[in-house]
Amino acid sequence: MNPVLKFEGVYRSYGSTVVLNGVDLAVHPGEVCGLIGRNGAGKTTLLKIGMGMLHPHGGSVRTFGMSPTDEPVSVKKRIGYVAEDQVLPPGSSISDLIAFHRYLFPRWDAGLEKQLLERFSLDPDKKIKHLSKGQAREVALLCAVCHRPELLILDEPAGGLDPATRREFLETSIHLLNQEGTAILFSSHHMGDVERIGGRVVLLDKGKVLLDRDLTTLREEICVAMVPRSVQVPHAFRMEQIPGCLRVRLVFDDWHVVMEGSAEGVRRKISMALGVEDVRCVPMPLEELFIELTGSER
Amino acid sequence: MIFQLLKRDPAWKVFPYFVLIFAAGAFAAEYERSIIVMPLAIATIAATTGATQSQELAARFFAGLPIAKRAIFLSRVLAVMALIWIPALTAAAVCRALGSYGAGPFVAIGALSMPMALVYQWLWIREIQLRTWVSTVVVASVVGWMCTAMAVFPGVIPVPVVPVMAISCVGSAAIFVAAWRSVLRFREPAVRQTRNTTPVRRRIWPGFPWWLVSWWDLLLWVVLGNLTLTSAWTSALLFVWTGPIRQREQQRWLDPLPVSRRLLFRVRTAPLQIALAAGYLVGSQVGMAGGWMGTSHMISLGTGRSWPTNRVTSSCETLNVTPPIDYWKPARGSVPIVRAPWGETYQPPVVRVYGMNVYNPYATGCENSHRFMDWQYERASKDVYGRPMPVSDVGVVAVPRVRTRILNLGGILTFSMLTMFPLVGFDWWRFRHFPRWLRYGIMGAALAAFPVVFLAPIAGKGGIEAPQHAMQWLSWWLPDNLALPVALAILLPTATYWAVERMFLRTEWIAWNRVQPAGNYN
Numbered sequence: 035m036n037p038v039l040k041f042e043g044v045y046r047s048y049g050s051t052v053v054l055n056g057v058d059l060a061v062h063p064g065e066v067c068g069l070i071g072r073n074g075a076g077k078t079t080l081l082k083i084g085m086g087m088l089h090p091h092g093g094s095v096r097t098f099g100m101s102p103t104d105e106p107v108s109v110k111k112r113i114g115y116v117a118e119d120q121v122l123p124p125g126s127s128i129s130d131l132i133a134f135h136r137y138l139f140p141r142w143d144a145g146l147e148k149q150l151l152e153r154f155s156l157d158p159d160k161k162i163k164h165l166s167k168g169q170a171r172e173v174a175l176l177c178a179v180c181h182r183p184e185l186l187i188l189d190e191p192a193g194g195l196d197p198a199t200r201r202e203f204l205e206t207s208i209h210l211l212n213q214e215g216t217a218i219l220f221s222s223h224h225m226g227d228v229e230r231i232g233g234r235v236v237l238l239d240k241g242k243v244l245l246d247r248d249l250t251t252l253r254e255e256i257c258v259a260m261v262p263r264s265v266q267v268p269h270a271f272r273m274e275q276i277p278g279c280l281r282v283r284l285v286f287d288d289w290h291v292v293m294e295g296s297a298e299g300v301r302r303k304i305s306m307a308l309g310v311e312d313v314r315c316v317p318m319p320l321e322e323l324f325i326e327l328t329g330s331e332r
Numbered sequence: 333m334i335f336q337l338l339k340r341d342p343a344w345k346v347f348p349y350f351v352l353i354f355a356a357g358a359f360a361a362e363y364e365r366s367i368i369v370m371p372l373a374i375a376t377i378a379a380t381t382g383a384t385q386s387q388e389l390a391a392r393f394f395a396g397l398p399i400a401k402r403a404i405f406l407s408r409v410l411a412v413m414a415l416i417w418i419p420a421l422t423a424a425a426v427c428r429a430l431g432s433y434g435a436g437p438f439v440a441i442g443a444l445s446m447p448m449a450l451v452y453q454w455l456w457i458r459e460i461q462l463r464t465w466v467s468t469v470v471v472a473s474v475v476g477w478m479c480t481a482m483a484v485f486p487g488v489i490p491v492p493v494v495p496v497m498a499i500s501c502v503g504s505a506a507i508f509v510a511a512w513r514s515v516l517r518f519r520e521p522a523v524r525q526t527r528n529t530t531p532v533r534r535r536i537w538p539g540f541p542w543w544l545v546s547w548w549d550l551l552l553w554v555v556l557g558n559l560t561l562t563s564a565w566t567s568a569l570l571f572v573w574t575g576p577i578r579q580r581e582q583q584r585w586l587d588p589l590p591v592s593r594r595l596l597f598r599v600r601t602a603p604l605q606i607a608l609a610a611g612y613l614v615g616s617q618v619g620m621a622g623g624w625m626g627t628s629h630m631i632s633l634g635t636g637r638s639w640p641t642n643r644v645t646s647s648c649e650t651l652n653v654t655p656p657i658d659y660w661k662p663a664r665g666s667v668p669i670v671r672a673p674w675g676e677t678y679q680p681p682v683v684r685v686y687g688m689n690v691y692n693p694y695a696t697g698c699e700n701s702h703r704f705m706d707w708q709y710e711r712a713s714k715d716v717y718g719r720p721m722p723v724s725d726v727g728v729v730a731v732p733r734v735r736t737r738i739l740n741l742g743g744i745l746t747f748s749m750l751t752m753f754p755l756v757g758f759d760w761w762r763f764r765h766f767p768r769w770l771r772y773g774i775m776g777a778a779l780a781a782f783p784v785v786f787l788a789p790i791a792g793k794g795g796i797e798a799p800q801h802a803m804q805w806l807s808w809w810l811p812d813n814l815a816l817p818v819a820l821a822i823l824l825p826t827a828t829y830w831a832v833e834r835m836f837l838r839t840e841w842i843a844w845n846r847v848q849p850a851g852n853y854n
Contacts, residue, residue: 049768050768088840091765106590106592107591108590109590110589110591111590120585123582123585
């Protein structure tokens with residue numbers, strides 16, 4: 035199956051700051067893919083490159099098999115996009131904005147529009163500038179999904195929303211579209227959202243894809259081993275050489291080693307490699323794993 | 333507290349630019365004799381907006397601190413007054429030092445801006461948001477008034493300073509008191525409250541949904557059309573750049589939508605260019621659009637030998653007939669001797685204007701008779717007005733030559749696109765890939781060009797008239813037929829449009845300021 039979105043060795047910088055440094059990623063039809071990473075990891079840049087809103091400085095990007103910068107209109111007609119910093123025209127009303135989207139998207143689903151207006155309790159005559167942040171985001175979602183896109187790109191879509199609105203927002207996005215085979219690529223800082231939505235998790239760090247796993251696999255096959263610092267371990271490099279090691283960092287009195295494999299398997303592997311017995315190994319929730327993989331030493 | 337707030341007011345961010353532009357305006361007023369409209373317009377904009385967005389952001393920050401509302405208001409008013417008066421007084425001092433006009437015009441500008449600034453603050457406190465069409469009418473009226481004043485009073489606008497100052501002070505005091513009393517009742521200092529408004533069902537114009545994209549531009553079109561209608565078209569070029577800058581932020585919401593960049597470019601530029609062109613064509617036809625900045629387009633009579641007046645070599649009793657510059661002829665080889673039917677002759681002197689040798693075919697010398705002068709005036713009036721007229725009818729405003737109008741039209745369209753070129757270029761994706769030193773160098777050079785345009789007259793260069801000079805130079809340089817001017821008037825705008833459009837297709841709209849998602853921020 036051809037991917038709807040494919041990044042190959044994508045490189046992008048802002049002046050001398052390299053944001054993406056050889057990113058490879060493919061999203062297939064019907065797939066739900068959560069993009070996580072620290073602030074400045076390049077998530078927004080990557081999503082905007084996929085949309086054709088930014089140009090890659092190296093590598094190639096194909097969206098629906100086309101270059102999003104060479105054929106932006108054809109590409110964007112098949113994509114829905116909601117971002118945390120998305121700007122809507124403040125002077126227009128909801129109905130004006132919807133009319134404009136209806137004009138742009140021939141496949142506009144008026145039934146879904148009506149359904150969502152009711153579900154979100156939106157007054158079509160209300161001006162955008164008079165909406166609350168959550169309502170504005172709901173309008174953006176409505177505009178993004180009512181043309182039944184083949185790919186929905188959500189860039190921190192629920193950032194700044196209260197938990198109830200966030201839940202409502204994400205569930206609507208997922209249930210409306212993914213059931214129909216729409217691929218969803220979303221970035222988020224909320225690991226709870228990522229876990230709830232499920233699918234695949236891609237961790238972006240320092241401009242590269244550090245981790246790309248199915249969520250279920252991630253839960254079962256990645257764990258963190260804690261090796262006491264008092265144990266005579268020469269240095270982190272030795273642990274990094276262990277097959278399956280993703281990251282080593284020092285946290286107070288322990289070395290935290292993120293490893294691929296089951297807890298027992300990893301414990302055994304570390305004991306053998308380092309010759310130590312006092313190793314604890316536990317599977318971790320996504321948020322903890324994120325911190326282990328991207329956090330600094332303490 | 334007031335001083336602490338004053339120090340942190342966002343007005344100071346734009347303050348150095350205002351001082352610079354006003355001072356440049358003073359130099360330009362001195363050397364160009366008419367460009368007072370520039371600082372006047374800037375003062376109007378400064379007074380009415382007062383760094384609006386920054387004001388919102390700063391006030392939102394202050395609102396979270398234990399500061400009295402009136403302290404915030406007072407500090408804001410003081411900052412805006414400084415924003416107006418320090419540049420105005422600087423410009424006034426420059427003008428006074430240079431000698432020709434004295435401090436009066438710029439003091440008057442400050443005086444006129446003061447109540448406008450206070451009205452804006454008052455509206456802001458009362459949370460009154462003017463409807464767009466009201467704002468459009470108000471600003472268009474002010475600009476229209478300025479341009480009409482420019483047309484009626486060539487040169488610096490003669491404003492009676494003392495009465496204007498007195499009226500302004502009284503008016504400002506009244507507005508200040510009204511605003512001061514409103515502060516406690518209305519604005520929580522600065523957090524914009526959502527007011528329940530009666531929903532108005534707007535009819536969507538089905539055939540033209542683009543109004544949603546471009547309705548903000550209506551004001552700009554009106555203002556620029558007005559400028560080309562009532563004054564020299566180069567003054568309109570000074571404001572063309574404001575469109576792309578504002579559109580860039582206002583239309584960012586279109587970026588993720590399947591809107592063709594080519595189509596968007598047309599939506600952005602076509603109405604603007606139509607407004608500029610229509611303003612110029614109507615203005616030149618009805619004689620409102622002057623020849624050069626502040627000069628009427630007419631045959632003038634003087635006792636000097638040649639034009640322009642600052643090139644007068646000596647004065648004599650005989651009046652010299654001076655038609656508008658576009659009726660002068662290029663001196664290719666020797667200048668023909670003008671011979672009257674009764675045998676009296678005169679060989680007009682060659683004058684170098686804009687790098688081209690030209691002569692006035694209707695000139696009269698000091699030794700020529702009054703009869704010769706009358707005969708020359710009749711010839712000139714036949715050429716300029718289409719019918720011979722007696723000297724007693726002097727002062728009738730003329731319509732520029734057809735070739736001049738064609739070339740100026742091409743010039744308006746070309747230079748307006750060139751003005752957009754750097755702004756589009758800064759967003760060009762390759763530009764962002766340049767090393768920082770190169771990017772900053774290019775941006776610095778583009779920014780520096782702005783004051784240079786105003787200071788150029790000091791070095792005897794054309795300044796903002798340069799585009800008009802260039803078109804006149806072309807008019808003289810081209811053979812005396814209409815085919816080539818028409819071809820150039822089509823080719824030049826088309827080429828510049830193509831180049832800017834090509835760049836626009838590959839631009840990236842990265843926010844200059846981090847913008848919050850739309851909606852209420854309470």
